[in-house]
Amino acid sequence: MKMTDTDHKQKTNSQQEKEQKDYQEFAGKYRPKPKVLINCLKAFLIGGLICDLGQLVQIMYIKWFDFAPDRAGDPTVATLIFLSCLLTGLGIYDEIGQWAGAGSAVPVTGFANSISSAALEHYTEGYVLGVGGNMFKLAGSVIVWGTVSAFVVGVIRTLITMMT
Amino acid sequence: MAKKRIGQQTFSFESGVRVISSAAVGGPKEGEGILHSELDRIYPDNYAGQESWEKAEQKMMEDAVEMAIKKISLSNDQIDIFLAGDLLNQNISASFTARTHQIPLMGMFGACSASMLTLTTGAMMVEAGFCDIAVVAASSHNSTAERQYRYPTEYGGQKPDTAQWTVTGSGAGVLGTKGSGPRVRFATIGKVVDMGLKNPFDMGSAMAPAAVDTIEAHLNDTGNQPHDYDLIVTGDLASVGHPIATDLLADRGYNMGKNFRDCGLMIYREDQQSFAGGSGCASSALVVYSHLIDEMKRGKLSRVMVVATGALMNPVTYQQGESIPCVAHAVTLEMD
Structure with a gap:
């Protein structure tokens, strides 16, 4: 049977896909394996330390500044955010982040870093379109999908409570 | 022709x-x-x-x-x-x-x-x-x-x-044409090669096949062999892409030997954090326009091939899930 142009094209496409797949497997052998265990331990250590620091700050607000235990969370978070922004500005937070991975990305300090780093980055483009327009470039996604998932979970919870 | x-x-x-x-x-x-x-x-x-x-x-x-x-x-x-x-x-x-x-x-x-x-x-x-x-x-x-x-x-x-x-x-x-310095002898403009890789944090693997394609074309067209060169350098394949290129070339019958290096690995010392190595236009530009040309003028190298590699994507294409098309261009410089 004579091969039509389309047949030929399809054949070369599937050949090309196979070549690409083979190469991707081959190249995979040259990549250093991600150090998952070590990274988990580092994340646990730094993430834990950041939380310990938060706990200490909270105790401080309760003991020395007479905050009620259920209200001391607000100044604690504000303090951690301030520290994170300061370290970001001094060019230290990204170095911690490279070492600690999720340990410094997941806590509120990581969120603060994503906002302050974006604000700093776009400072040269002006306060309105630069800083204002870009500071939520990374954090915006967390806010949007955080809100959406909170809404979904809230709806599910309401439905379950109504049924029981 | x-x-x-x-x-x-x-x-x-x-x-x-x-x-x-x-x-x-x-x-x-x-x-x-x-x-x-x-x-x-x-x-x-x-x-x-x-x-x-x-x-x-x-x-x-x-x-x-x-x-x-x-x-x-x-x-x-x-x-x-x-x-x-x-x-x-x-x-x-x-x-x-x-x-x-x-x-x-x-x-x-x-x-x-x-x-x-x-x-x-x-x-x-x-x-x-x-x-x-x-x-x-x-x-x-x-x-x-x-x-x-x-x-x-x-x-x-x-x-x-x-x-x-x-x-x-x-x-x-x-x-x-008037003056002294290395002669530009041959140049090969590369084809765009895309092996379907999509990770912008792993450009070495994406660009290696483009470098191999151009080096093979350059050697075939000029009739030179890798051992005819004092040095063949790729632009910025770094420690992941360069060994891939070396082995792909070996599969095609080119034993690159010790004179096959990468500019991305010739800029930073090992104790400087550079992940897999240097990249960017300046990677090959810095090495060629300082070290390599100086070495050629000093008579330490007489024939050098530079194969600058480039990943031709932008942030929009990779966020849209496109793979990374790559290209490499080779130039042979000679002292006479």
């Missing part, structure tokens, strides 16, 4: 176009690295005395061009054409440098392959008789590239070991 083309893809330069002068400048990290004593200027910080990183990159290209021209006592009005490329949107480092120097500009984009793309085109223009003297340049800056392609520089996201460190600096060469 075109008179000056040999084989499928290679141009043969017969009239003795040379790199008659060159200069390379780098940031502080590059200054602390292996090229420390060979760079013409090392800036104390990444701002290079400017208000923004974009202006800093532009300043670096301006300085590299100015120094390359002044080294052989020429002035800007004696330069017929300026060919330059960088990584930023609309090639602004090149255009803004040309605004300062007032030399007729042809801006070129080839991502990190810009160094050899501009060198090849400049040499062709001199060879063809359209210009007596052409200046070629390429630049990149770690912070402008991070902003352009990845995250804010101070963002604390963890990068994998396959990531590369964009080199800060610029290299420039002056091409002409």
Whole structure:
């Protein structure tokens, strides 16, 4: 049977896909394996330390500044955010982040870093379109999908409570 | 067939176009690295005395061009054409440098392959008789590239070991037929190769097949073998991509041996954090326009092939799930 142009094209496409797949497997052998265990331990250590620091700050607000235990969370978070922004500005937070991975990305300090780093980055483009327009470039996604998932979970919870 | 083309893809330069002068400048990290004593200027910080990183990159290209021209006592009005490329949107480092120097500009984009793309085109223009003297340049800056392609520089996201460190600096060469310096002998413009890789934090694996394709074409067309070269360098394959290229070439019957190296691994010392190695237009530009040309002039190298590799994607394409098309351009330089 004579091969039509389309047949030929399809054949070369599937050949090309196979070549690409083979190469991707081959190249995979040259990549250093991600150090998952070590990274988990580092994340646990730094993430834990950041939380310990938060706990200490909270105790401080309760003991020395007479905050009620259920209200001391607000100044604690504000303090951690301030520290994170300061370290970001001094060019230290990204170095911690490279070492600690999720340990410094997941806590509120990581969120603060994503906002302050974006604000700093776009400072040269002006306060309105630069800083204002870009500071939520990374954090915006967390806010949007955080809100959406909170809404979904809230709806599910309401439905379950109504049924029981 | 075109008179000056040999084989499928290679141009043969017969009239003795040379790199008659060159200069390379780098940031502080590059200054602390292996090229420390060979760079013409090392800036104390990444701002290079400017208000923004974009202006800093532009300043670096301006300085590299100015120094390359002044080294052989020429002035800007004696330069017929300026060919330059960088990584930023609309090639602004090149255009803004040309605004300062007032030399007729042809801006070129080839991502990190810009160094050899501009060198090849400049040499062709001199060879063809359209210009007596052409200046070629390429630049990149770690912070402008991070902003352009990845995250804010101070963002604390963890990068994998396959990531590369964009080199800060610029290299420039002056091409002409009168003067001394390495001859541009052959140049191969590469095809765009895409092996379906999508990870922007692993450019080495994406670019290696493009380098292999161009090296094979260059060797086939010129009839040279790897051992005919004192050195063959790739632009910025780094520690992941370079071994891949070596083994792919071995599969195709080319034993590259010890003289096959990568510019991305010739800039930073091992104790400097650069992940898999250097990348960016400045990776090959810095090594070629400082170290390699100096070594050739000193007589330590007589035939060198430079294969600058480039990943031709932008942040929109990879966020839309497109794979990374890559290209490589090879130039053979010879001392006589």
